[in-house]
Structures are given as structure tokens and as C-alpha cells.
Amino acid sequence: MTEVLLLGRRAVREVIRLPEATIPTLFIPLFFLAVNIGQVSKTFPSTTPFLHGQGYVGFQLPVSLMFAVCTATSGLALVTEIDLGYFDKLLVAPIRRSSIIFGRLAADLVRGIGVSTLVLLVALAFGATMRSGVTPNFVPFDRLSPVMEALARANPVSYVIEGLRSLVLQGWVPGKLAICVAVIVATGLGLTWLSVRAIERYDR
Amino acid sequence: MSIATADDPAVEARGLRRTFKGGVEAVRDIDLRVERGEIFGFLGPNGAGKSTTVRMLCTLLPPTAGSAKVAGVDVVADPAEARRRIGVALQEIGLDPVQTGRELLELQCGLYGIQGSAARARAQELLELVGLTEAADRRTKTYSGGMKRRLDLASALVHSPEVLFLDEPTTGLDPASRLTIWDEVRRINAGGTSVMLTTQYLEEADQLCDRLAIIDAGRIVVEGTPGRLKAQMGHDVVSVALNGADVESTKAAIGELPGLERVVVESEALALYVEDGPASIAEIVRRLDRQRIRVGGIAVARPSLDDVFLRSTGRRLEGDEEVAA
Numbered sequence: 001m002t003e004v005l006l007l008g009r010r011a012v013r014e015v016i017r018l019p020e021a022t023i024p025t026l027f028i029p030l031f032f033l034a035v036n037i038g039q040v041s042k043t044f045p046s047t048t049p050f051l052h053g054q055g056y057v058g059f060q061l062p063v064s065l066m067f068a069v070c071t072a073t074s075g076l077a078l079v080t081e082i083d084l085g086y087f088d089k090l091l092v093a094p095i096r097r098s099s100i101i102f103g104r105l106a107a108d109l110v111r112g113i114g115v116s117t118l119v120l121l122v123a124l125a126f127g128a129t130m131r132s133g134v135t136p137n138f139v140p141f142d143r144l145s146p147v148m149e150a151l152a153r154a155n156p157v158s159y160v161i162e163g164l165r166s167l168v169l170q171g172w173v174p175g176k177l178a179i180c181v182a183v184i185v186a187t188g189l190g191l192t193w194l195s196v197r198a199i200e201r202y203d204r
Numbered sequence: 205m206s207i208a209t210a211d212d213p214a215v216e217a218r219g220l221r222r223t224f225k226g227g228v229e230a231v232r233d234i235d236l237r238v239e240r241g242e243i244f245g246f247l248g249p250n251g252a253g254k255s256t257t258v259r260m261l262c263t264l265l266p267p268t269a270g271s272a273k274v275a276g277v278d279v280v281a282d283p284a285e286a287r288r289r290i291g292v293a294l295q296e297i298g299l300d301p302v303q304t305g306r307e308l309l310e311l312q313c314g315l316y317g318i319q320g321s322a323a324r325a326r327a328q329e330l331l332e333l334v335g336l337t338e339a340a341d342r343r344t345k346t347y348s349g350g351m352k353r354r355l356d357l358a359s360a361l362v363h364s365p366e367v368l369f370l371d372e373p374t375t376g377l378d379p380a381s382r383l384t385i386w387d388e389v390r391r392i393n394a395g396g397t398s399v400m401l402t403t404q405y406l407e408e409a410d411q412l413c414d415r416l417a418i419i420d421a422g423r424i425v426v427e428g429t430p431g432r433l434k435a436q437m438g439h440d441v442v443s444v445a446l447n448g449a450d451v452e453s454t455k456a457a458i459g460e461l462p463g464l465e466r467v468v469v470e471s472e473a474l475a476l477y478v479e480d481g482p483a484s485i486a487e488i489v490r491r492l493d494r495q496r497i498r499v500g501g502i503a504v505a506r507p508s509l510d511d512v513f514l515r516s517t518g519r520r521l522e523g524d525e526e527v528a529a
Contacts, residue, residue: 006314014302017343085296089359092262093315094287 003095007103012110014077021073022111029067029119036060037126061123062164066157068119069112074104091202098196105192156183212276214238214367214398215261219270222256230256232422233270238367238400238415243393245413246402247509249521253422254402255295258371261400262292275366288316291360291397295371297352298359301345305336305355308344309362316363330358334388350381357388361397368392370401374408386412406509406521418509418516425516430509437507437515439465440481442488444474447500457495458488468514481505 015022041056078100081087090100152158163180166173215238222231231253238244246254259265261272263283272279275289300308306327313323331340334354339347344355353373360368370389374382389412393399403409409416410430417427426433446454451469458467463479478484481504492499513521 002319003315006311010300010303010307010311013307014300017302081300084301085294085298086300087298088264088294088296089292089298089312090315091264092287092290092292093312094284095315 003099004102004106007090007099008106011074011077011104011107015107015111022115025068025071025073025111026115026118028071029064029115030122032067033057033060033064033119033123033126036063055127057123057126058168059165061120061168062161064119064123065116065164066161068115069108073111074101074108077107078104097199097202101192101195101199156187159183209276210240212240212273214240214242215244215272215274215400217257217261217270217272220257220260220267220272221269222253222260222265223268229422231260231267234419234422234424236272236417236424238398240366240398241393241396242414243389243399243401243412245409245416246400246419247404247406247409247416247513247521248402248419249404249519252419254404254419255371256422257419258292258294258369258400258402262290262294262369263287288363289366291363291365291368293353293356293360293368293370293373295375295402297349297356299344299347299352299356302343304341304343305331305347306340308355309359312359312362318362326362330361333361333391334358335384348381350377350384353377353381353385354388357385357392361392365397367398367400370399372402372404374403374405382408404521406513410509416509418513420513420517420519426512433509433512434507437477437511439477439479439507440484441505441507441511442476442478442481442484443503443505444476444488445500445502446472446474447498449497449499453495454492454497454499457491457497459491461487461491470520 037055037057037060040060044056044059078087081090087100091097159176159179160183163176163183166176166180215236217234217236220231220234220236221229223229234253234257236257246257248254256265260267261274261279263279263286266280274286277286277289279286303311309327309330310323313319313326318326328337328340331337334357336351336355336358339351344352347355357370357373360370373389374385377385386408389399389401401408401412413430415427415429416433417424419425428436444454444458451474454474455467455469458464458474458476461476461478461484463484465477465479468475468477476484476488485502485504488502510521513519
């Protein structure tokens, strides 16, 4: 655990010292938030049933939050580290190789919280309100064409956005939140397992 | 689990082999023994298998066959314990450019279980050892090549390893930085750390190593102390600079010189391997003068490690060129 904290602290220091790496992860969610609200909010006024009395900004906010946390840069940082040779230095240290991954993820956690907070503040400034505390990307499932609806329902990200959206628009909806958390946990565990497996087997 | 003792050699490899995908045999059944307290050199050209061997000994690369122990610990059976006992500075300098020198050393201390004030004190001690106290709080991306190399060396020493592996520690450095690294390696070794280094520089192997092995095409071709390897050559080398003179005419003019073992044609020079170099010069000059052949200069040299390399592999290491007898 100590090694994860040490490597995490280093990675967080890197996030702070390289703001230019974080700016794109902030720019993209804000850009889409502004563009989508500007384009679509007139089509869907707050009286639209699926908006539950909120403006369209509330409906779009979870999408921007997804952008904010999904543009993680740990993988890229790890590749750079392999290129620079520092990765080998870590590999010959008497630490679990998985801690290299978890240390990097700590930086993404900090960056994700920071960027999400900013996105949230901007959305509040645009008029979003929280029913509880926060895809089909642009409209609910039932407004999509049958083919698009099938694709959206097969996409696990949809359920994460639906869960987040329920928090913003409806308050606590246990069913949607449970699926949202399950998808996040399953995806997180699955991808982390693959990363750890890859790094455990790493040799040139 | 290995049971290692202080009597175990620093490095011991038997039949160590590494074959890469596509059948490339980088290291072919190497046997190696580095004693405690030694500076052992692994001398060879690029692609000879030096770095691959070091990567296997450092647990970075699994061997295809054979076995290896460092400080008595099997690197395949117990890599975690082996890592605790070794320090490694690889050819690619492993530094994080965003951190300062001090931060990197303190982090490295933490990874080896040294924390808090002990880590801070150890980092300071190492910064002083490698002469980087003034630059300690600058990010490493601002360091020169020599400074980076010294910091990398320091980071390999945080846990006072029993065996230090240095893969081409002075490649790309200017002569002054090279001498600084040599001094530091000697100082580290004097403190009791066994050192195994790879190099392609003859002078480095000659000056720094107690013993060395010459590796070529994945095989160790000769091994011993630099002095003994050179003494085994048993001859001096008289170098005749041709300066435009015809090779065959010059060879013919010199003819069957007393004590001549062989003649090697190099670019722009003849290398004459003779029993007694100084005594041969007068005779060589007389013979060339008799045939009115003008050469650029004649010099006598004691056998070098390059001559050892030449005799062992048929090629020179410096310049890496093929020569023909």
C-alpha cells in the first residue's frame, strides 16, 4: 500500500506540474456542454417530460462528466515512462508491479475529481440544479430509432449516464443507480485486471 | 526460496541463454562468475549481448535457458529477493523528467522501504556523493547528460545494494563526465559493493575493471584480468602508417622480419605483431629504406585490449571494422 501511495503522490505532483496535460480534458467536456445546450435546449424546453422540469443542461451534464473522467491520461503517461526508461527503474524495484498501475490511477482520480468539479460548477452557472446531489447522449432511450435504441442499450456507458442523469433530474432512483455502479465497478475491475495482467507479464 | 550467504559470488550464471522471437539468439549459453568486491567488465560491441545479459541478471528479462544468481539469489525462482539485493543503472537513463532530483531519490528510498527522515537523510547523502546538491531541487529535465547519469547512479544506490549493475554507464558522456563516473564507481566499489558493468570502451574496461569478459555474438570469447589478457598476447605491435605507400610492396619490403608473428592490414596502416617492438624498428626502417618506400610513421605499442579483441574475434572493437591478415 505504501508503494501505491508513493507512486500516486508522484503522479499527482505530475498532474499539478503539467497543467497543459489537463486542459484538453477540461476543454472537451465544457465544449460539448456548451455546444449541445446551445443547439438542443430550444428543442427540449424544461416542460419536456423526460427533463423532469429541468433545463436541457441538466440532461447533458452527465455526458460532460463522462467526458471529464474518461479522458484519463495514465495510459499515455505510462507509455511515455516506458519510452524514457523510468518504467524499467520501477520494474527492478522490489514492489508489486500492480502498484505502478494503481499509482498512476491515483493521478487520474485526482484529475477526474478536479475536472468534474469544474464541469459541475459551469453547468450550475448554466442553470442546472441538483435533485440529489447528478446515455443515450441527447435524448432518452425511447426517443431513439429502434436500431439506435438497441445499440444504446447494449452500450454499458449508457447505464452510467442514465444513473448520473437520474441523480440530476430525479433524485435517488435505486434501480438506475445500482446498474450505474455495477457497470462502473465491473468495467473498472475488468480493465484494471487486464492492465495488471499486462504489466505482470511485461518483458521486452 | 533461495538461501543466500555472504560467501556466494556476486553473480553466477550457468548456460544462460536468451532467444528472442524470430529465433534471434542474443545470448548463447553464457557461464559467468563475478566475485564479491570485484569490478567486473563486460566488453563488447553493440549487439554483442551485453545488455540482454544484464537485463536477465536484473530480473527484467526471463532467460530462455540456463540459470543465474545474484548475491546468491536465483533471479528466476526469487526475483523479488534478487531485486532487493541489486542496484541497476541501465543504458537508458531512467529518470522522471517532471520530478526534482531530490524527489526522485526520496521516492526511490520509499520503494525500498526507507521512509520519512531516513529517506530524506539518505537522499541528501547520495546527492552529496554524486555532487548534485545544488541541482537537487531542480526538475531532472534541466540536467545535463552527465548530471542525469550521476543521479541515475545515485538512485541505484539508495538501499546500499550488494551488487550494482551498470549498463554502459558512460555512453554518450563527454570525457570529463566519464572520468567523474569512473571515480564514483571506484568509490562505490571501495565501500564494498560489487560492480558489474558493460561497456564498449576499451579504456573504460582497462582502467576500471578488476576482471573482464569479452563478449561477441552472444558468447564470451575470453575472460581474465586486463593485465593478464594483454600479457597473453606475448608481443608488441609496430604500426606502420602507409601514408599512400602500396600495401603489398610495403609488406614485401618488410618480409620475414625476425620475431614477426603476423601482419594485419588495417585502413591506412600495417600492424606488425613482433616479439620485441623497439628492437624491430631499426630493421623495419632499414628494409623500407632499401626498397625506397616512404611511409608516414612508425610507432610501437604494447598490446591493448583491442588487440585481445582482435585475436579473439577477428575484428577490432574500436571502429568495429573487419581486418584481414
